[in-house]
Amino acid sequence: MSRLLLCCLIVAIAATGALVITSIVAFPERPGPPPGNPGIPPGPPPNVQAVAVIVLVTGVFVLSWLAVLVVFARDQILRRLGEGGDPERMRELLTEVRAELAADREREWQIIAERLADYGEQRETDGYLNGMRVGTGSQPAEENVRSLRRPPSQR
Structure with a gap:
């Protein structure tokens, strides 16, 4: 395994953990009244900052795993060229x-x-x-x- 692949893999695993933690923290399960009950005011508006953070962390997650795939393919090509003789x-x-x-x-x-x-x-x-x-x-x-x-x- 090359150093670049190892670094990309570590970043990808960290991004996966960050995505899981952020999604748990940003959207905790809050049971509330069913929508449309007369006489009960609607709940607070959704937290827009949490959605923005989720989008950002998801982007890092996708890019890091994409980097892992690209570096893995690069390493495979280099290995086959090296074995070529x-x-x-x-x-x-x-x-x-x-x-x-x-x-x-x-x-x-x-x-x-x-x-x-x-x-x-x-x-x-x-x-x-x-x-x-x-x-x-x-x-x-x-x-x-x-x-x-x-x-x-x-x-």
């Missing part, structure tokens, strides 16, 4: 994966650059054609201006 083989695999990721990233950047270039050329051509139409005065500028984005459809 040849560290040189692991380095080779990591190098291959890094090379594949770099190639994928480069390919994606090329696609984005091509799309941006197409977009720029389209905008430049639209601007030139619009300027020529306005310059020749063949059509009023207001009629020929089109936005690149379509207006949202009205339903």
